Amino acid sequence: MTKDAPPADPQLARWQRFRKSRNEALASDYGWLTLTSFQWLADSPAAVELVPGLWSTDGTTAFLTAAASDGLTLVDGGAPVEGTISAELANEDSLMWVQFGGADGRQVVVELAMRANKYAIRTRDSASPVFTGFDGAPTFDYRPDLVIEARFIPYPEPVEVPIGTANPLVDGVHRSVGELVFRLPGQEHECRLQAEEEKLGALMVTFHDETNRLTTDEWRKVSTARPRPDGTVILDFNRAINYPSAFTPYGTCPMPVKNNSLDYRIEAGEKQPFAEPDTQPR
Secondary structure, three states: OOOOOOOOOHHHHHHHHHHHHHHHHHOOOOOHHHEEEEEEOOOOOEEEOOEEEEEEEOOOOEEEEEOHHHOOEEOOOOOEOOEEEEEOOOOOOEEEEEEEOOOOOOOEEEEEEEEOOEEEEEEEEOOOHHHHOOOOOOEOOOOHHHEEEEEEEEEEEEEEEEEOEOOOOOOEEEEEEEEEEEOOOOOOOOEEEEEEEOHHHOEEEEEEOOOEOOOEOOOEEEEEOOOOOOOEEEEEHHHOEEOHHHOOOOOOOEOOOOOOEOOOOOOOOEOOOOOOHHHOOO
């Protein structure tokens, strides 16, 4: 007679489902793993790297001039680009604008973006080796002791804090709505992390810890559910994930606010995705 298998740890099973969904999202078509360039647009028509046509901006509008022989088509609808087309974006907005290349004419999608009130393009190439060779983001083993109960202390009003980003030419703003207060295993002092609000009242914190540049990227983020009526949340560091800038040098991802640094090795969640993090371009 064989013994029944022990019941699965429901917390571990939920984390495994989270990891599966996370890896599927990273491997999505034209996602972050496909980025192959980030280029600012000039104020007069000029060629750019990796993309046909002439590109420019007058500060408020972006322009693309191309011939039918360039093979560019609109992502929305697939019409060929002949002559000059234009688009306008608000700051921090993006548009998957045109595409070209490959047997179907869709190998590369060109994203128009407005960052720091300036226009740029990013190429998203489905043949990028970072994308084609991806088999999942590496993680630490599951750590139940790093599933922490925290209490949320909201600010009377959100506070906008200037921050840097992964691109030194792009500044960012952290809209802090309050602080998560908690203790880590083995520590007596309280930790405080400023949080931003996500959809439906969920919270997100961007943080440094003492694994950064060793086994993890320079910073990571983790989200919680909406605070309970008593103000508590579960802060599960096993769900700490990398920003896109960990996978590509072409991101403009926000850095943590000055005080969001933990004097602790958070050996949970995603690791640096490349074996030699110090050799990766920023």
